[in-house]
Amino acid sequence: MKDSVIGIDVGGTKVAAGLVDARGEIHARSRTPMFANDAARGLAAVRSAIAELQRCAGTFDAPQAIGICAPGPLNPISGMIINPPNLPGWHNFPLGEELRRIYPGAVVRIDNDANAAALAEAKWGAGRGYRNVFYATIGTGIGTGIVFDGKIYHGRTGSAAEGGHIGVDPNGPLCACGKRGCIEVLASGPAIARRARQKLQDNRKSILLESAGGNLQAVTSEMVTKAYAAGDAVAKAVLAETLDLLAYWLGNIVDLLEPDVIVIGGGVSTMLAPFLEEIRERWRGATLNPYPLQIPVVLAHYKEDAGIAGAAALCDTRGTTDGT
Amino acid sequence: MKDSVIGIDVGGTKVAAGLVDARGEIHARSRTPMFANDAARGLAAVRSAIAELQRCAGTFDAPQAIGICAPGPLNPISGMIINPPNLPGWHNFPLGEELRRIYPGAVVRIDNDANAAALAEAKWGAGRGYRNVFYATIGTGIGTGIVFDGKIYHGRTGSAAEGGHIGVDPNGPLCACGKRGCIEVLASGPAIARRARQKLQDNRKSILLESAGGNLQAVTSEMVTKAYAAGDAVAKAVLAETLDLLAYWLGNIVDLLEPDVIVIGGGVSTMLAPFLEEIRERWRGATLNPYPLQIPVVLAHYKEDAGIAGAAALCDTRGTTDGT
Numbered sequence: 001m002k003d004s005v006i007g008i009d010v011g012g013t014k015v016a017a018g019l020v021d022a023r024g025e026i027h028a029r030s031r032t033p034m035f036a037n038d039a040a041r042g043l044a045a046v047r048s049a050i051a052e053l054q055r056c057a058g059t060f061d062a063p064q065a066i067g068i069c070a071p072g073p074l075n076p077i078s079g080m081i082i083n084p085p086n087l088p089g090w091h092n093f094p095l096g097e098e099l100r101r102i103y104p105g106a107v108v109r110i111d112n113d114a115n116a117a118a119l120a121e122a123k124w125g126a127g128r129g130y131r132n133v134f135y136a137t138i139g140t141g142i143g144t145g146i147v148f149d150g151k152i153y154h155g156r157t158g159s160a161a162e163g164g165h166i167g168v169d170p171n172g173p174l175c176a177c178g179k180r181g182c183i184e185v186l187a188s189g190p191a192i193a194r195r196a197r198q199k200l201q202d203n204r205k206s207i208l209l210e211s212a213g214g215n216l217q218a219v220t221s222e223m224v225t226k227a228y229a230a231g232d233a234v235a236k237a238v239l240a241e242t243l244d245l246l247a248y249w250l251g252n253i254v255d256l257l258e259p260d261v262i263v264i265g266g267g268v269s270t271m272l273a274p275f276l277e278e279i280r281e282r283w284r285g286a287t288l289n290p291y292p293l294q295i296p297v298v299l300a301h302y303k304e305d306a307g308i309a310g311a312a313a314l315c316d317t318r319g320t321t322d323g324t
Numbered sequence: 325m326k327d328s329v330i331g332i333d334v335g336g337t338k339v340a341a342g343l344v345d346a347r348g349e350i351h352a353r354s355r356t357p358m359f360a361n362d363a364a365r366g367l368a369a370v371r372s373a374i375a376e377l378q379r380c381a382g383t384f385d386a387p388q389a390i391g392i393c394a395p396g397p398l399n400p401i402s403g404m405i406i407n408p409p410n411l412p413g414w415h416n417f418p419l420g421e422e423l424r425r426i427y428p429g430a431v432v433r434i435d436n437d438a439n440a441a442a443l444a445e446a447k448w449g450a451g452r453g454y455r456n457v458f459y460a461t462i463g464t465g466i467g468t469g470i471v472f473d474g475k476i477y478h479g480r481t482g483s484a485a486e487g488g489h490i491g492v493d494p495n496g497p498l499c500a501c502g503k504r505g506c507i508e509v510l511a512s513g514p515a516i517a518r519r520a521r522q523k524l525q526d527n528r529k530s531i532l533l534e535s536a537g538g539n540l541q542a543v544t545s546e547m548v549t550k551a552y553a554a555g556d557a558v559a560k561a562v563l564a565e566t567l568d569l570l571a572y573w574l575g576n577i578v579d580l581l582e583p584d585v586i587v588i589g590g591g592v593s594t595m596l597a598p599f600l601e602e603i604r605e606r607w608r609g610a611t612l613n614p615y616p617l618q619i620p621v622v623l624a625h626y627k628e629d630a631g632i633a634g635a636a637a638l639c640d641t642r643g644t645t646d647g648t
Contacts (some may be wrong), residue, residue: 155582
C-alpha cells in the first residue's frame with residue numbers, strides 16, 4: 001500500500017482513520033476515542049489512530065501523507081484549529097504544525113469536514129467528472145463544500161462555503177450561529193423533527209405520535225420519513241415543506257454558482273433519496289437559470305466514510321499536475 | 325491610442341461606445357440609438373457606434389479588440405444572445421459570430437453587463453488589488469458579478485452570478501423572474517419606492533408625500549433618501565428595513581463566498597453611500613464569518629461608464645499572462 005495516503009476524521013468523540021488508495025478506496029481502518037477537552041491527549045489520540053492503522057495494514061514506514069478533517073472553524077492554510085464548539089481543547093491549536101513536528105517529512109493537509117467530503121466526492125465519488133461541484137451534507141446540521149476545477153474554494157480565510165447558513169427567512173427561527181432562518185435551522189434533521197412536533201400539537205391523530213410512544217419530544221426526522229411512507233398526513237406536510245425549502249435554497253445556489261452537479265450527503269440524505277427529483281421539480285419557481293434540469297442532484301458516494309475519504313483527498317495529488 | 329480597446333455597452337434604447345486604455349481610462353465616447361426590435365438594425369447601430377468612436381478618436385485602422393456587454397441571458401462562451409426581455413430583436417442572435425464576420429481579425433468578447441462591470445472594478449476600479457471580488461449593481465434591478473483571481477466566474481453555461489435573485493423570503497413578493505422574495509424585489513430602487521408607498525398608506529403625515537406632490541404613485545427611491553436626510557419617519561423606517569435586508573443578503577454572500585471585497589454600483593448605490601458602514605454593522609447577526617469586518621464594502625469606481633469599461637475589460641489581456 002505504498003501509494004496510499006492516511007485520511008483522519010476527527011470528531012468530538014472519536015478519531016477515525018483509514019488508508020486510502022489512489023482510486024479513493026479505503027483499505028484499512030482504525031478508530032480511537034477522542035479527548036476533546038485536552039489538547040495533548042487529543043493529539044495523542046490522533047497519533048494512536050495512525051499507529052493502529054499502520055499495525056492493521058502491516059506497514060511500519062513513516063507516513064508519507066496525512067490528511068485530517070475536523071469540525072470548523074479552522075484555517076486550512078495555516079492548519080490552525082480556531083474554535084469548534086465540540087473540540088474545546090483545541091481552540092487556537094496549531095494542529096498542522098504539531099503533526100509536521102511529529103511526522104517530519106510527511107505531507108500534512110487539514111480542512112473542515114464538509115470541504116474535505118466535497119473534494120472526495122469531486123475526485124472519486126458522485127461528483128467525479130464534473131468541473132464545478134456543490135456538495136451539501138444534511139444531518140444534525142447542514143455543511144457545504146464547493147470544488148471548482150478540482151480544488152476546494154476557500155475564500156479569503158478558509159471560511160467560505162458555509163452554505164448551511166444561507167438565510168432564507170429573516171424572520172425565521174434563530175439558528176445556533178446567531179442568524180435567523182438559515183437553511184440549517186429550517187431543514188436539518190432536528191429542524192424536520194421540530195416542525196413535525198409543532199404540527200402534532202395541532203393534529204394529534206398521526207401515526208408519528210404512536211411511533212414516538214406518545215411522547216412528542218421523542219419524535220425524530222427518521223420517524224417522519226417512515227410515517228410519510230405509511231401515508232401519514234402530518235409527515236406529508238412536513239416533508240413537502242422541507243422539500244420546498246431545500247428547493248428554494250438550492251435554487252439560490254444554482255442562481256449564484258450554476259454548478260455542474262449538486263451532491264447530497266449526510267444522515268438525512270438517505271431519507272431524502274426518493275425525493276431528489278421532486279426537489280428539482282420544485283426549481284421551476286425557485287431559480288431563473290435557463291437550464292436547471294440539466295444540473296443533476298445526486299446522492300453522495302461516501303456515507304460514514306465521507307470524513308476519511310475527504311481527509312485523504314486533501315493530500316492526494318496523484319494525477320494532478322500542480323501538486324496543490 | 326493604438327493600445328486601446330473598444331468597449332460597447334448595448335442597452336434597450338442606446339449603444340454607448342468608448343475607447344479604453346490599459347489603465348481603464350476612457351479617451352473617446354460615442355452614442356447612438358439602439359433598434360431593439362430588429363436584429364439587422366441593432367447590429368447596424370453597433371457598427372455605427374464603432375465608426376463614430378473611431379471618427380472621434382481620429383483613427384481609421386481596423387479595430388483590434390471589441391468588447392460588448394449586453395443585458396442577459398446570453399452565452400459568454402459562444403457569444404449568443406439568448407432572450408433578454410429588452411432586446412426582442414436579438415433573441416437567439418449570434419452576436420459574437422456576426423461581429424467577427426464584420427471585423428475579421430478583431431478579438432471579440434461578449435458578456436452580460438454585471439459580469440463585465442465586475443471585471444472592470446476588479447481590474448481597474450474599487451476591487452483592484454483584491455483576489456476575489458463580489459460586485460453588485462443596485463438600480464431598477466439588482467445584478468451581480470463574481471471575479472475570482474482576475475477572471476469572471478461563469479458557472480456551467482454562463483448563467484452564474486445571478487445574486488440579485490437570491491431569495492431571502494419564500495413568502496415574499498413575487499419577482500419578475502418568477503421567484504418569491506428575491507433581494508431584487510425587496511431592495512432595488514422600485515422596491516424601496518414600493519415599500520415607502522405601502523407605509524404612506526398608513527401614515528400620510530410624511531414629507532415624502534409632499535415631495536411627490538401628494539401623489540402616492542409618484543414616490544421614488546430618490547425621494548426616500550432625501551426625506552431620510554430631512555428626518556422623515558417613514559423614510560427612516562423604509563431605509564432601516566432596506567439596510568437590514570441588504571445586510572442579510574450580503575451576509576449570505578459572505579458565508580458562501582467570503583470574498584476579499586464587496587463593490588456596490590448602480591443608481592441606488594449613490595443613495596446608499598452614507599450607509600455602507602451601517603450595512604456591515606448589521607452583519608453581526610447576519611453572517612457566521614469570523615472576520616466579517618475585514619471585508620470592505622465599497623462604492624464602485626465606474627458610474628455611468630460601468631458598461632463601457634466593463635466591455636473593454638472583457639478583451640483586455642494586457643498585463644495578464646494567459647491571455648484568456
